[in-house]
Amino acid sequence: MTSSAMGNASAIVIDQDIDPRRRKSLVEGDHDFTSITASIANVAERPKPPKAWYVAMAISLPLTLTLFGCIAYLVVKGVGIWGNRQPISWAWPIVNFVFWVGIAHAGTLISAILFLFRQKWRTSINRAAEAMTIFAVVCAGTFPAIHVGRIWMEWFLAPVPNHLEMWPQFRSPLLWDVFAVSTYATVSLLFWYMGMVPDLATFRDRATTKIKKIAYGIFALGWRGSSRQWHRYERAYLLLAALAMPLVLSVHSVVSFDFAVSILPGWHTTIFPPYFVAGAIFSGFAMVVTLMVPARALFGLKHVVTLRHLENMNKVIVATGTMVGYAYAMEFFIAWYSGSQYEQFAFINRALGPYWWAYWIMVSCNVIAPQFFWFKKIRTSPLLMVIVCIFVNIGMWFERFVITVSTLNRDFLPSAWGYFSPTLFDILTLCGSFGLFMTLFLLFCRYLPMVAISEVKSVMPQAHPHHHGDDAHGAGHHAH
Amino acid sequence: MNAKAHSPAAPAERTRPLYGVIAEYKDVDSLVAAARKVRDAGYTRWDTHTPFPIHGIEGAMGFGMTRLPWFVLCCGLTGLTVAVLLQWWTNAVDYPFLISGKPLFALPPAIPICFELTVLFSAFGTFFGMLGLNKLPMLHHPLFEHEAFKRVTDDRFFLAIESQDPKFGLESTKALLASTGVCADVVAVHGNGDKGVLPNWMKNFAIVMPILLLVPLAWIVTARHSTSPKTRLQVIPDMDQQLKFRNQTRNVFFADQRNERPRVEGTIPRGLLREDQHYYTGKTGPGESDWATKFPAALSLDEAFVARGRERFNITCAACHGQTGVGDGLVSQRATGKYPSWIPPISLHAENLLAQPVGQTFSSIRNGIRTMPSYAQQLTVEDTWAIVAYVKALQKSQAFPVEKLSPEERQKVQ
Numbered sequence: 001m002t003s004s005a006m007g008n009a010s011a012i013v014i015d016q017d018i019d020p021r022r023r024k025s026l027v028e029g030d031h032d033f034t035s036i037t038a039s040i041a042n043v044a045e046r047p048k049p050p051k052a053w054y055v056a057m058a059i060s061l062p063l064t065l066t067l068f069g070c071i072a073y074l075v076v077k078g079v080g081i082w083g084n085r086q087p088i089s090w091a092w093p094i095v096n097f098v099f100w101v102g103i104a105h106a107g108t109l110i111s112a113i114l115f116l117f118r119q120k121w122r123t124s125i126n127r128a129a130e131a132m133t134i135f136a137v138v139c140a141g142t143f144p145a146i147h148v149g150r151i152w153m154e155w156f157l158a159p160v161p162n163h164l165e166m167w168p169q170f171r172s173p174l175l176w177d178v179f180a181v182s183t184y185a186t187v188s189l190l191f192w193y194m195g196m197v198p199d200l201a202t203f204r205d206r207a208t209t210k211i212k213k214i215a216y217g218i219f220a221l222g223w224r225g226s227s228r229q230w231h232r233y234e235r236a237y238l239l240l241a242a243l244a245m246p247l248v249l250s251v252h253s254v255v256s257f258d259f260a261v262s263i264l265p266g267w268h269t270t271i272f273p274p275y276f277v278a279g280a281i282f283s284g285f286a287m288v289v290t291l292m293v294p295a296r297a298l299f300g301l302k303h304v305v306t307l308r309h310l311e312n313m314n315k316v317i318v319a320t321g322t323m324v325g326y327a328y329a330m331e332f333f334i335a336w337y338s339g340s341q342y343e344q345f346a347f348i349n350r351a352l353g354p355y356w357w358a359y360w361i362m363v364s365c366n367v368i369a370p371q372f373f374w375f376k377k378i379r380t381s382p383l384l385m386v387i388v389c390i391f392v393n394i395g396m397w398f399e400r401f402v403i404t405v406s407t408l409n410r411d412f413l414p415s416a417w418g419y420f421s422p423t424l425f426d427i428l429t430l431c432g433s434f435g436l437f438m439t440l441f442l443l444f445c446r447y448l449p450m451v452a453i454s455e456v457k458s459v460m461p462q463a464h465p466h467h468h469g470d471d472a473h474g475a476g477h478h479a480h
Numbered sequence: 481m482n483a484k485a486h487s488p489a490a491p492a493e494r495t496r497p498l499y500g501v502i503a504e505y506k507d508v509d510s511l512v513a514a515a516r517k518v519r520d521a522g523y524t525r526w527d528t529h530t531p532f533p534i535h536g537i538e539g540a541m542g543f544g545m546t547r548l549p550w551f552v553l554c555c556g557l558t559g560l561t562v563a564v565l566l567q568w569w570t571n572a573v574d575y576p577f578l579i580s581g582k583p584l585f586a587l588p589p590a591i592p593i594c595f596e597l598t599v600l601f602s603a604f605g606t607f608f609g610m611l612g613l614n615k616l617p618m619l620h621h622p623l624f625e626h627e628a629f630k631r632v633t634d635d636r637f638f639l640a641i642e643s644q645d646p647k648f649g650l651e652s653t654k655a656l657l658a659s660t661g662v663c664a665d666v667v668a669v670h671g672n673g674d675k676g677v678l679p680n681w682m683k684n685f686a687i688v689m690p691i692l693l694l695v696p697l698a699w700i701v702t703a704r705h706s707t708s709p710k711t712r713l714q715v716i717p718d719m720d721q722q723l724k725f726r727n728q729t730r731n732v733f734f735a736d737q738r739n740e741r742p743r744v745e746g747t748i749p750r751g752l753l754r755e756d757q758h759y760y761t762g763k764t765g766p767g768e769s770d771w772a773t774k775f776p777a778a779l780s781l782d783e784a785f786v787a788r789g790r791e792r793f794n795i796t797c798a799a800c801h802g803q804t805g806v807g808d809g810l811v812s813q814r815a816t817g818k819y820p821s822w823i824p825p826i827s828l829h830a831e832n833l834l835a836q837p838v839g840q841t842f843s844s845i846r847n848g849i850r851t852m853p854s855y856a857q858q859l860t861v862e863d864t865w866a867i868v869a870y871v872k873a874l875q876k877s878q879a880f881p882v883e884k885l886s887p888e889e890r891q892k893v894q
Binding site: 168194218230236 | 603716
């Protein structure tokens with residue numbers, strides 16, 4: 001008997017029935033396996049999605065087309081259509097890239113890190129959060145890819161010799177970034193897809209039309225739930241989670257190297273990697289809450305994605321928000337403590353220079369807003385938590401804007417100082433990326449298993465064998 | 481859907497090979513108890529099928545830990561090795577790539593990519609290793625022909641024993657399973673796996689698609705290794721054909737239609753007024769050989785000036801002439817013998833050079849001489865004079881008579 005596995009299984013039973021702290025159940029209401037399958041599969045099986053789905057699609061689809069239009073125009077005309085001008089040659093494209101990569105990280109954190117820490121409450125939100133990761137990485141990857149201007153030269157980034165027989169320069173953080181983000185996209189996709197295989201098999205077995213049967217059937221790979229398969233599958237899932245955890249930390253660290261390895265006051269600091277990672281988790285969790293609150297109401301999944309899940313996420317938001325606030329303060333302290341006039345100037349310029357408004361939007365949204373989650377009323381009210389989380393999302397976009405633009409706008413030669421103004425195409429491209437993200441997410445909600453069906457079943461009390469004869473473990477397991 | 485699930489197999493089914501028998505259970509406990517019973521009866525080719533993983537069933541079924549983690553470890557180490565070799569070979573061996581004086585290969589800047597490739601290879605190993613060990617994708621399986629088996633991904637639990645099992649007997653095995661807590665009749669399942677069940681287009685697609693994907697790659701490789709008389713394809717031509725006039729082209733805007741504009745009569749560009757002939761040309765008169773024999777008066781010939789000359793000489797001249805000026809610089813050493821057309825630089829201590837006026841040495845550096853190119857672009861006028869001063873000092877140092885040395889210095893040299 002594998003006693004460790006049994007130990008974990010019984011821990012859940014204790015959680016729900018005997019634990020004096022009386023945690024709320026992970027699945028609310030009187031549900032069995034059949035009703036769980038039905039309620040989740042219903043989202044994809046009902047003949048028509050809810051009206052709100054169409055409304056959201058009507059907003060996000062035109063925005064997506066706008067994005068594609070902007071990219072096409074950019075390819076023809078070049079990056080001159082944006083507001084990027086010396087001295088601010090890194091502007092919105094990089095800001096948007098870092099913003100979206102940060103959003104992506106919450107998905108991996110929920111699916112991998114909480115899995116390794118045996119936080120069973122993750123099961124009902126991890127699928128949607130992982131999907132969010134993939135779609136956010138798609139949006140993120142778009143920006144550096146189109147920022148190079150001549151996208152048909154993109155293959156210069158790949159490790160193949162170019163027409164001059166030269167290879168990419170492996171000592172550059174920009175190339176590390178290419179490897180980090182593409183590895184991250186690949187591993188996230190594998191993790192997401194592998195997690196979905198058993199649920200796709202559920203959809204296959206419930207399919208009513210031939211097209212659905214073939215489509216879900218191919219992607220379910222012929223999964224038949226054999227225990228030997230489950231054994232290897234679970235081992236693989238654990239391994240992928242263990243691989244994804246350091247990966248997610250490395251990705252945002254490498255993204256921060258794009259800044260920190262360059263020798264510019266305001267960028268060249270060792271606090272960047274942990275500060276970026278905390279900010280990424282912070283913004284990502286805020287995005288998950290922003291999406292899950294309407295999604296669970298729309299698709300009737302309130303019994304699976306419970307208030308307890310949302311409250312837990314809000315606790316993570318207040319913790320990481322406070323870390324980010326600490327990092328802001330520490331940057332100023334180090335600038336003062338360094339005694340370097342350039343470093344000091346960069347930070348005074350950041351808070352009081354021409355971009356003071358952006359800096360203070362960032363501080364209000366990222367440091368002050370999440371503090372409201374200390375109040376239980378606010379962190380358990382769906383409406384209020386969405387409001388706070390939208391502020392956090394705005395604040396985190398401004399954080400990247402402040403870091404990038406307020407550092408570049410005043411460089412070493414006062415004669416070269418400048419002020420960044422976005423063009424119409426900057427704005428349309430950013431809005432378009434939100435459209436792409438929302439469109440992908442809406443398609444996912446409608447056509448794929450939005451909640452990990454088999455995982456939710458496995459945390460229900462009925463999922464655990466009771467112990468007979470030779471496997472007796474002790475009392476407490478027979479509670480129901 | 482479930483009512484007709486347990487109807488006896490159709491006659492056509494009977495002619496197909498027997499796969500085994502399958503039993504259905506309502507809950508985890510019955511399944512685990514049944515698994516234990518089958519295990520104890522000594523069956524080896526059987527499996528349980530469940531909607532979610534049941535922790536602890538490994539023991540009840542009697543199978544051990546998967547080999548997958550070892551496979552993943554090997555993949556991770558492969559990724560690490562590939563990353564180190566890739567970065568070292570491409571940037572330090574195949575095309576040495578010197579960037580800001582950084583070492584061609586060092587471990588610290590190699591860490592991020594080593595890490596990423598280790599994770600990437602491990603993740604591929606995990607995913608494809610899991611599929612391989614599970615023999616997936618296998619889009620068809622005899623069990624799928626059992627209608628009730630559809631609920632294995634919903635809320636039912638199954639136990640199937642294969643007819644290939646040495647202990648298998650259709651009636652005895654059925655009886656064994658029937659004695660466990662089944663919720664439906666134990667039935668026989670017929671079928672022979674993949675054959676003739678999947679539509680043909682699916683198989684054709686699986687074969688044709690990968691081949692089609694190779695076509696663009698093959699096309700690129702061919703294009704890389706062949707030449708063509710056609711001009712390059714320009715996707716967006718505005719970088720190659722910019723709206724500007726190239727050098728030495730016609731420009732109808734001007735009356736003389738020349739794009740290059742001549743200097744306006746009677747003007748001198750800023751900074752190009754060079755009245756001091758001695759200082760700027762090394763000559764004191766209009767004749768061919770009116771070389772200046774003295775340094776221009778504007779220079780202060782002190783030790784710092786010669787030191788500056790030495791520094792510039794070692795940077796600009798020593799690559800060919802060598803640090804002592806005998807003509808054994810690294811470039812010359814490497815090129816001599818390797819390239820037959822290479823003419824080695826003459827020694828700066830040759831007889832004719834020892835007697836050469838300083839103005840002529842200055843002119844040689846400034847304008848080039850024989851195969852040596854002009855260094856006017858690399859050196860300022862003042863630095864050129866500093867080099868001349870240093871060359872003169874160098875010549876003296878190499879041809880200094882021993883008897884002129886003081887006794888202490890002589891001892892030092894010996």
